Amino acid sequence: MGGMTPATAPWTDRTDLIALAERLEARFVGGAVRDSLLGQAVADIDLATPLSPETVIARVREAGFKPVPTGIAHGTITAVLPDGPVEVTTLRRDVSTDGRHAVVAFTDDWREDAARRDFTMNALYADPVTSELFDYFGGLDDLKAGRVRFIGDPLQRIAEDHLRILRFFRFHARFGQAIDQAGLDACTQRANDLMALSRERIAAELLKLLVAARAVPVVALMVEQGIFRAVIPEIDRAGADRLARLAQAEAAAGIAPDPIRRLAALLPPEAAEPVGARLKLSNLDRKRLIAATAGPGDEGPHALAYRVGTTGAVDRLLLAGESVAAIRDWTPPALPLTGGALVERGVRKGPDVARLLRQVETRWIAEGFPDAGRVAELADAAVAQA
Structure with missing residues (x-):
């Protein structure tokens, strides 16, 4: 892992990007360098440059790309390239910090910029053309270890x-x-x-x-x-x-880990609601967090997936230690019966329609989702009984 060869770096085939980096006197920095060295997929590409944000904006324009001042107070410009955006940040040093926000000053000293980053493995820089690495604090050794x-x-x-x-x-x-x-x-x-x-x-x-x-x-x-x-x-x-x-x-079911499902496992069921609110999760995530702890139900996995959707059913079954094999590749069907079909059978419009529809649906679920022919029979029986 001593050096990233130019052939293995994820930006080698992005000629626009390399030309822009050269024009900005920039180096690749942070996660892109770290993950490339580990042979992992790179999510975001960040450039660091000794040039001022104003100069960066001018040079991005000269290169024929659009600069967006996404975090200009902190020296960050996003350059919109045809094959994806790149963040360009002027080298910085911290002037003051309060544990939440930093006040920064710009610098042209690479080591000062590296010194304000959090971990040694995140303070690695790479030359865009030669892929030569710059490591001021032993990050390579730490990454290896x-x-x-x-x-x-x-x-x-x-x-x-x-x-x-x-x-x-x-x-x-x-x-x-x-x-x-x-x-x-x-x-x-x-x-x-x-x-x-x-x-x-x-x-x-x-x-x-x-x-x-x-x-x-x-x-x-x-x-x-x-x-x-x-x-x-x-x-x-x-x-x-x-x-x-x-x-x-x-892992046993071959289901990808999910953060909300895992948070639900981590909390006692009664804590799902207050913690979801405290962490200001989205309404969708809060509902899912609370629902995940509701247990597997007593109608079987297919019925559960039909009633709450496959995602919710997988959450509840996995958290309850039950098998999800039955619903892995199963798409819940739609009830092949409408309120209109009941009205045609002579049911008066109004609450009776919804009640009978639910009654037929419950039987249909209990019988394992039979076809439209059987549903018609169930509907006839329900109407006759009513």
């Missing part, structure tokens, strides 16, 4: 941005082998600092953490260290055990 290590003093880095506590564990769950003891001690010591953060930021970080490769042992470690105690005290050892069982069930 699977060690998430703060740059400089961990306590100071956490004081600058409290979210780094959760990021430490999320990156450890994704890349970590051996845990960095100094980082772990600092996060444990400062866990109460999480209270100062917006719950949305906590939720976003937690949901990413829950689907990382080693989420299960890392969440157990976080519970043990009391990391959640200040902000989500409902997460305890029993929750970590439920998460472990769910992860096993997901």
Whole structure:
């Protein structure tokens, strides 16, 4: 992993991008470099440049692309290229931080820019043309060892941005082998600092953490260290055990991990509603979180999938330790009967129609969703009885 060869970097075939990077005197930085070195898919490409944001805007335009001032106060411009957007940020150093927001000044010193980043593996830079690597704080060695290590003093880095506590564990769950003891001690010591953060930021970080490769042992470690105690005290050892069982069930069923389903496993059922509200999850996610804990029902997996949809049924069955095999490739059918068909059979319009429709539907579900012929018989019987 000593050097990324130009042939293996994900930007090698993007000639527009390389030409733009050269024009901006920029280097690739952060996740794109880190993930390329690990041979993983790269999500976002970020460039760092010693040029001022104004110069960046002018040069992006000169190159024939559209600059969008997405975070210009912090020196970030998005260049819209034909094969995808790229974020370009002027080199920065922190002037002051309060644990939530940083005031930055621009610099032309690459090392100063690297020094304000969170972990050594996220402070790697690569030359766009030669793919030569620049590593100011031993990030390559840490990446090889699977060690998430703060740059400089961990306590100071956490004081600058409290979210780094959760990021430490999320990156450890994704890349970590051996845990960095100094980082772990600092996060444990400062866990109460999480209270100062917006719950949305906590939720976003937690949901990413829950689907990382080693989420299960890392969440157990976080519970043990009391990391959640200040902000989500409902997460305890029993929750970590439920998460472990769910992860096993997901793997056995070949179902991709899902952050809301995993959060539902992590919480006691009665906590789903208050925690969903506290974390300001979307209404859709809140409903799903609460519904996931409702148990498998007593009509069987097909009926459950018909009533609550396949996603909801998979959540409930997996959390209850039941098999999802029956509904994996099954699409719930639509009831082949309308209220109009009942009216044609002589039922008076009004509440009777809905009641009889529900009655027929219940029989139809109980009989395992038979065809339209059988439904017609059930409808005739229900009307006759009424």
